[in-house]
Amino acid sequence: MKRWLKEDLWRHAVALVISFFVLFPIYLVFLSALSPTGSLQVTSFIPKSISFRNFHLLFTSPAIPYLDWMKNSIVIAGTIAVLSVVIGAASAFAFSRLRFKGKKQGLQLLLLVQMFPAILSLSAVYVIMERVYSFAPRIGLGTEPGLLLVYLGGAMGVNIWLLKGFVDSIPIELDEAAKVDGASAVQTYWLIFVPLAAPVLAVVSLLSFIGTFNEFILARLFLVDQHSRTIAVGLQGFISGQYATNWGPFAAGSIIASIPLVAIFLSLQRYIISGLTAGSVKG
Amino acid sequence: MEKFFNRKVTVTLKYIVVAFTSALLLMLIMSSFAKREYAISGFLTIGLIAIAVTYLTNYSIPMKFFLPGMFFLFAFVVGPILYTVAMSTFHYETGNYISKPDAISRILATGVRPDPNQTTFDIIIGEDSSKNLEILASDPTNKVYFLSTASTKTDLDPATVAVDGNGDATIAPGFHALTPDQQTALDQQIATTRFVYSSAFFITIEGSNVASLKSQTLKYNSSNDTFVNVQTGAVYKDNGVGNYANLTNKTDFLQPGWRAPIWFSNYAKLFTDPQIRKPLIQVFIWTMVFATLTVLTQFALGLLVAMIMNRKLFGRRIYRSIFILPYAMPSIMSILIWGGMFDTEFGAINHLFGSHVPWFQNAFYARAAVIIVNLWLGFPYFYLITSGALQAIPAELSEAAAIDGASNRQIFRKITLPLLLQVVSPLLVASFAFNFNNFNIIYLLTGGGPTNTLGGAVAGSTDILISYTYKIAFGAGTQNLGLASAISVVIFFIIASISLYGIRRSRVLDSFK
Structure with a gap:
């Protein structure tokens, strides 16, 4: 008993304090979302009455195209998650398994390019896409396909790097066996590598999905129209500068937007964490 | 298959x-x-x-x-x-956005003035027989009538011209009036065409039936690339940095300028122009402090949690799920939520502590808020990393040390921590580099503020280099893309050297050989 007091009690005490720190904002969001007033002001930390008015408002108010935002976010993040891995995996495979001149330089370029933060070349992306708009208005500045193209470019560096790390850990003997049997590099890729790496590809595309879902600044620059915004841009614009007025619906909206991501994350945490140590820092 | x-x-x-x-x-x-x-x-x-x-x-x-x-x-x-x-090597900012030929034609277009008598004509907009834009102009008081296009002027004999009740000419040989719809289609051309009047004056259309007499005050001389103001006699010459400047008064520019190559002037400005250097140094120091404090606090709390959880504890799984929640939530939502909680008037934090702290209005509190929120967002990452690393350290080491009489504190400082740092230091460096450019938390939480806008400052107390650069390039006032690009390149070199150091340590590059 004494040992328990000495060893475990303080651990529980510290853990409870940190739990409070972690849970406080989350509890508050639920409190605000379920409060009937929808204001930022907290009158009591214990709910006196529960109302779904804020959720109701989210789906019915014409001023909040919440479903459009949610749909845009899922479509954009989903497309990027699939395409960036399809394209990135091929490059990662080549970097990991093929021998060719300039491999080292290629990897160094990839590493160097990643160090140039995307936001810094934002003005250049803006000017370039403005020019693209002048001859191809459908994929230029201010369009969803344009945003997708820019995201795809940005996802390349990180994904190729991450995927290469995973590919390196797949035993090379399998490829060699295939090669001995007369398979070409392209056949090895499709018949051996892709089926073997499928779970890894799924994890990377999941990380890619989360990253794109969280992207804010490019989306804000590109998607001006209220209905074409992503959830991040929409909710931010919704409360920017006026926390007090729209807080309730915002809280409700962020709960709904977070639930799928949190659920995916918690259920696949084992795989995602192995990706973390391989060098990604989630934004 | x-x-x-x-x-x-x-x-x-x-x-x-x-x-x-x-x-x-x-x-x-x-x-x-x-x-x-x-x-x-x-x-x-x-x-x-x-x-x-x-x-x-x-x-x-x-x-x-x-x-x-x-x-x-x-x-x-x-x-x-x-x-x-x-x-970054161009003078590229608001007022110097376009190319030089465009700038010259803009200066020519705006460098005009009405004639001293403010003469106007009643006009009908139409076309001549070869479909050129033409006006039928009338000055009923002086009984002057003529047709004019961009290249020729044809005087009409007042005796033969057919006039309406106001004394305005209605028809002329070879002239066809345009319908309002046709005029709308030619809108741009109608607004910009200069119709011939005399050698010194030309006519521009002011409305659907009014035109006025103008003269060019700024004349361009392409042989020596100068503008001359015919009214004042002032000569404007290309000053080499994207503007035509008055020869006798260097601060008198013609607007607009153009984006001109100025090589390393933007970089030089970072070090020599006190209006840029001072805020830049302040922002740079805060960026370093912010990134360092963030990594240290996140790592410390993450490690503490990992150590607490590194033994059988009642409810460990529940604790674990709670602790990784901030990491699982979309960070944008979390930052915005914290932003609401720190609100001075209605925020939950002031309510919880019964205080009235002006979180985002005071530099110190705003910085504290940024660090606290970033700690919340980031410590789970280090918890996950360090708990993995702790389990990898063989228990025999600390057991042996304990037998030799080492205290818990000694075991931690001399055995656990050094072994741990060996594993996580590349990740600490990576995290530093990431937070060095952590745009979202600054932009969404404080917007870089509080900012002394009355003093004309662009940089706020919590602005880090990247958010400051963003403000310079896309801010509300003057947008200076050249300067912002120069800062971006400098940031890139800082980040690249930090990351290369981290990579050297983690020996990632070894695998290239």
């Missing part, structure tokens, strides 16, 4: 994809070439040739894998980086 990868099917599929992509690229190449975007159409042409060579021959097997990724990487990452570097 093998049926699906039947050679005939895959080859056909390949040709369909290649043909489709090529057609799409060809279309873009043609339309970009038509719009004179030669750089873009050149890049796309190279892409098209590369696709043809790579996928229709067996010239290079690795290229078959690389090409799609490389295309996007070069188009949207490498290209913009090079463009940024190029922009």
Whole structure:
């Protein structure tokens, strides 16, 4: 008993304090979302009455195209998650398994390019896409396909790097066996590598999905129209500068937007964490 | 599976994809070439040739894998980086946004003044017999009537002209009036055409039936690239940094200017111009403090949690799920939520502690808020990392030390921590580099504020380099893309050296050899 007091009690005490720190904002969001007033002001930390008015408002108010935002976010993040891995995996495979001149330089370029933060070349992306708009208005500045193209470019560096790390850990003997049997590099890729790496590809595309879902600044620059915004841009614009007025619906909206991501994350945490140590820092 | 990868099917599929992509690229190449975007159409042409060579021959097997990724990487990452570097050598800001020929034509268009008598004419807008824009102008008081186009003026004899009740001419030989719809279609041309009047004066259209007499005050002399103001006699010469400046008064510019190459002046400004240097140093110091404090606090709390949980504890699984929640939530939502909680008037934090702290109005509190929120967001990452690393440290080491009489504190400082740091230090460096450029938390939480806007400052107390650069490039006042690009390049070098140091330590580069 004494040992328990000495060893475990303080651990529980510290853990409870940190739990409070972690849970406080989350509890508050639920409190605000379920409060009937929808204001930022907290009158009591214990709910006196529960109302779904804020959720109701989210789906019915014409001023909040919440479903459009949610749909845009899922479509954009989903497309990027699939395409960036399809394209990135091929490059990662080549970097990991093929021998060719300039491999080292290629990897160094990839590493160097990643160090140039995307936001810094934002003005250049803006000017370039403005020019693209002048001859191809459908994929230029201010369009969803344009945003997708820019995201795809940005996802390349990180994904190729991450995927290469995973590919390196797949035993090379399998490829060699295939090669001995007369398979070409392209056949090895499709018949051996892709089926073997499928779970890894799924994890990377999941990380890619989360990253794109969280992207804010490019989306804000590109998607001006209220209905074409992503959830991040929409909710931010919704409360920017006026926390007090729209807080309730915002809280409700962020709960709904977070639930799928949190659920995916918690259920696949084992795989995602192995990706973390391989060098990604989630934004 | 093998049926699906039947050679005939895959080859056909390949040709369909290649043909489709090529057609799409060809279309873009043609339309970009038509719009004179030669750089873009050149890049796309190279892409098209590369696709043809790579996928229709067996010239290079690795290229078959690389090409799609490389295309996007070069188009949207490498290209913009090079463009940024190029922009940093230009005088490129509000007022110096366009090319030099455009700037000259804008100056010419605006460098006019009405004639001293403020003469106006009643006009009808129409076309001459060869479909050139023409006006039928009348001055009923002086009984002057004429037709004028951009190139010729034809006087009409007042005795023969047919006039309406106001004394305005209504028809003239060869002249066809335009309907309002036709006028709308030619809107741009009608607004900009200068109709001939005399050698010193020309006519511009002011409304659907009024035109006025103007003269050019700023005249361009292309032989020595100068503008002369015929009214004051002032001479304006290209000052080499994107403006025509008065020869006798260097601060008198003609507007607009153009983006002119000024090589390293933007970089020099960072160190020499006190208006830029001072805020930049302040922002740089805070960026370092912010990134360091963030990594230290996140690591410390993460490690503490990992150590608490590194033994059998009642409810460990529940605790674990709670502790990784901040990491699982979309960070944008979390930051915005915290932003609401720190609100001075209604925020939950002031309510909880019964205080009235002006979180975002005071520099110190705003910085504290940023660190607290970032701690919340980031400590789970280090908890996950360090708990993995702690489990990898053999228990024998600390047991042996305990037998030798080492205290818990000694074991931690002399054994656990050094072993742990060996594993996590590359990740600490990576996290530092990430937070050095953590735009979202600053932008969404404080917007860089509080900012002394009355003092004309752009940089706020919590602005880090990247958010400051963003403000310079896209802010509300003057947008200086040249300067912002120069700062971006400097940041890149800082980050690259930090990361290279981290990579050296983690020996990632060894695998290249």
